Amino acid sequence: MSVSATSATPTPTASGGLATDPMIASNFTTFLQMLTTQLKNQDPLSPMDTNQFTQQLVMFAQVEQQMKSNTQLSTLIALQATAQSTAALSYVGATVVVDGSSAQLANGSATWNLNVDKPATATMTITDATGQTVYTSQMAVTPGVQDFVWNGMSNTGKQLPDGTYKLTISAVDASNNPTSVATEVQGKVEAVDLTQAPPIMTINGVQYSIGQIKRIVSAN
Helix, strand or coil: CCCCCCCCCCEEEECEECCCCCCHHHHHHHHHHHHHHHHHHHEEEECCHHHHHHHHHHHHHHHHHHHHHHHHHHHHHHHHHHHHHHHHHHHCEEEEEEEEEEEECCCCCEEEEEEEEHHHHHHEEEEECCCCEEEEEEEEEECEEEEEEEEEEECCCCCCCCCCEEEEEEECCCCEECCHHHHHEEEEEEEEEEECCCCCCCCEEEEHHHHHHHHHEEEE
């Protein structure tokens, strides 16, 4: 596995400060030049009004503060992105549970965790990587978390090869009203794409964001 990451590091300026957004820096420089020119060319017999001068100094300070705030915000964003990448990398090789519907069939077994709100009759439909339906069945489900284990046999009695299979559930309650059944899958984090924000992890050949991880079963 190979991963790549880039981080945005603020560039120090000659004065020891940090480089800021070019547009803000340009406006800041222009403002300073205009204020300096105004002070140089004011009428000695009728100097600038003190209140007006104070207001301009306040504006000067506000522009400077905005520049510093933008620099600090950019630094915080870069640090957050680095922290997300570090956290994502720590998951590589770990077995986790995520919200999802695609599980790995291995050695004749694939398992999904079902989260059911109320008693229902569920129609289970399993499709392969090409989207072709390979298995369907009906079963009663009860409220709470339960496992659905598939042995990899198709409806024609054929043992299907190992790989990624997707489970779709359509359920109705006792009144024949549609009800939802949430699915979770367990798998090993195979790879992490750090070019995405937030980072994307590959589990059972399917991509998930770090926020979709529900719990860790075993560490790497």
